[in-house]
Amino acid sequence: xxxxxxxxxxxxxxxxxxxxxxxxxxxxxxxxxxxxxxxxxxxxxxxxxxxxxxxxxxxxxxxxxxxxxxxxxxxxxxxxxxxxxxxxxxxxxxxxxxxxxxxxxxxxxxxxxxxxxxxxxxxxxxxxxxxxxxxxxxxxxxxxxxxxxxxxxxxxxxxxxxxxxxxxxxxxxxxxxxxxxxxxxxxxxxxxxxxxxxxxxxxxxxxxxxxxxxxxxxxxxxxxxxxxxxxxxxxxxxxxxxxxxxxxxxxxxxxxxxxxxxxxxxxxxxxxxxxxxxxxxxxxxxxxxxxxxxxxxxxxxxxxxxxxxxxxxxxxxxxxxxxxxxxxxxxxxxxxxxxxxxxxxxxxxxxxxxxxxxxxxxxxxxxxxxxxxxxxxxxxxxxxxxxxxxxxxxxxxxxxxxxxxxxxxxxxxxxxxxxxxxxxxxxxxxxxxxxxxxxxxxxxxxxxxxxxxxxxxxxxxxxxxxxxxxxxxxxxxxxxxxxxxxxxxxxxxxxxxxxxxxxxxxxxxxxxxxxxxxxxxxxxx
Numbered sequence: 001x002x003x004x005x006x007x008x009x010x011x012x013x014x015x016x017x018x019x020x021x022x023x024x025x026x027x028x029x030x031x032x033x034x035x036x037x038x039x040x041x042x043x044x045x046x047x048x049x050x051x052x053x054x055x056x057x058x059x060x061x062x063x064x065x066x067x068x069x070x071x072x073x074x075x076x077x078x079x080x081x082x083x084x085x086x087x088x089x090x091x092x093x094x095x096x097x098x099x100x101x102x103x104x105x106x107x108x109x110x111x112x113x114x115x116x117x118x119x120x121x122x123x124x125x126x127x128x129x130x131x132x133x134x135x136x137x138x139x140x141x142x143x144x145x146x147x148x149x150x151x152x153x154x155x156x157x158x159x160x161x162x163x164x165x166x167x168x169x170x171x172x173x174x175x176x177x178x179x180x181x182x183x184x185x186x187x188x189x190x191x192x193x194x195x196x197x198x199x200x201x202x203x204x205x206x207x208x209x210x211x212x213x214x215x216x217x218x219x220x221x222x223x224x225x226x227x228x229x230x231x232x233x234x235x236x237x238x239x240x241x242x243x244x245x246x247x248x249x250x251x252x253x254x255x256x257x258x259x260x261x262x263x264x265x266x267x268x269x270x271x272x273x274x275x276x277x278x279x280x281x282x283x284x285x286x287x288x289x290x291x292x293x294x295x296x297x298x299x300x301x302x303x304x305x306x307x308x309x310x311x312x313x314x315x316x317x318x319x320x321x322x323x324x325x326x327x328x329x330x331x332x333x334x335x336x337x338x339x340x341x342x343x344x345x346x347x348x349x350x351x352x353x354x355x356x357x358x359x360x361x362x363x364x365x366x367x368x369x370x371x372x373x374x375x376x377x378x379x380x381x382x383x384x385x386x387x388x389x390x391x392x393x394x395x396x397x398x399x400x401x402x403x404x405x406x407x408x409x410x411x412x413x414x415x416x417x418x419x420x421x422x423x424x425x426x427x428x429x430x431x432x433x434x435x436x437x438x439x440x441x442x443x444x445x446x447x448x449x450x451x452x453x454x455x456x457x458x459x460x461x462x463x464x465x466x467x468x469x470x471x472x473x474x475x476x477x478x479x480x481x482x483x484x485x486x487x488x489x490x491x492x493x494x495x496x497x498x499x500x501x502x503x504x505x506x507x508x509x510x511x512x513x514x515x516x517x518x519x520x521x522x523x524x525x
Contacts, residue, residue, distance in 0.1 A: 097322020138210025198271030224410030398445025
């Protein structure tokens with residue numbers, strides 16, 4: 001029976017996505033203009049919820065297409081304008097360059113990363129110790145690198161582990177070509193593969209949480225940290241010290257939570273590495289050690305040296321993060337002999353779809369700005385005073401970051417607080433305290449959902465997520481213990497951690513140069 005045009009349209013629309021999902025997206029596209037005509041504010045929040053829905057369905061359909069359709073319609077009906085979308089992309093160009101170049105740069109360092117982490121996995125038998133090492137290492141790296149860079153490293157490692165196991169378990173040798181994304185290999189033991197997937201999910205989630213624990217500490221840890229530091233005129237050391245009354249207790253609470261969930265095997269944690277998989281990875285490590293030539297060793301040395309440059313360049317902010325990533329690509333490829341264009345192109349395959357998705361997300365940000373969706377919350381928070389105001393800002397930032405994006409929330413809030421400072425509504429001292437509350441509020445409770453943190457969203461939409469069955473819902477469930485602990489410890493530290501005393505110490509000892517309200521008006525508005 002011939003297919004009708006309407007059936008062909010449904011079949012082609014969003015490809016192999018579930019039919020109910022296709023109908024839902026089409027319904028959104030029909031309903032949104034009508035709601036916008038009735039009440040633009042409600043339409044704006046409806047659009048946010050719909051976009052989050054597309055993120056939640058990332059394993060069924062990559063969010064770029066359905067989310068992009070919603071964004072295009074939002075611009076078409078007047079929720080925002082093309083100029084506003086371009087302005088948001090322009091303001092976040094550093095983040096986009098980071099994705100394009102830094103993630104590709106990490107691709108050319110994967111031999112070193114796989115070597116280091118394979119040794120860690122094969123030499124350490126305790127799952128708890130391995131989990132703690134992944135969490136702590138991610139936290140340390142995120143304090144000096146960007147969280148997206150760190151999660152890209154861990155994803156590259158996880159893909160390497162998975163492909164090695166999948167190749168050997170499918171009856172092939174380490175040196176054979178193999179498609180590890182194929183599900184058609186009969187030799188694979190389903191129980192063994194399921195346990196290995198669970199093991200990798202655990203490590204990736206611990207690493208993701210680690211990026212939040214370390215990323216909140218310094219001005220280079222998260223994109224919004226750079227924005228907050230710039231508005232407050234804080235340098236690297238001052239930023240870290242000002243955040244320390246909150247970030248230090250939160251860090252130890254997060255590490256302790258990692259230990260507890262692994263020890264008691266709750267929230268899908270505690271998945272052990274199957275002995276057969278451990279043997280495969282150990283054999284792979286021995287195989288690589290035995291066949292490693294001087295050329296291979298020199299490649300590892302070059303990658304290690306470039307890694308040192310990467311940490312130094314980002315820690316001291318010697319250049320834009322994206323440009324440092326570009327330098328990583330140039331240095332590793334030039335000194336390791338990667339000179340063909342097609343070899344370079346493979347490095348960009350992972351990052352570019354997510355870069356496009358982030359550009360679409362900035363269209364949603366444009367809607368939030370033009371429709372002033374967050375304005376009532378901000379004005380309500382500013383109506384309080386003292387420590388209560390700090391707690392309200394922390395909670396409001398956290399809740400909004402859970403449903404939107406912490407980079408956007410941090411940017412909007414610091415600009416609103418800056419405007420309140422310049423208008424005389426708050427003092428410079430209160431501005432500094434609120435900056436701490438905004439930074440910690442956007443970085444800690446936002447671990448609750450993948451859309452709350454760019455690193456989590458990048459993990460959800462990466463190539464590894466469908467391979468290890470890491471869905472949106474599973475990420476939310478596995479983040480629950482961390483969300484509860486980090487949020488509670490954070491709010492207690494804001495309330496009782498001595499932030500006011502720390503700020504007063506800075507002013508009394510004139511450690512900072514911008515200690516008067518008059519000087520603060522020099523901040524860029």
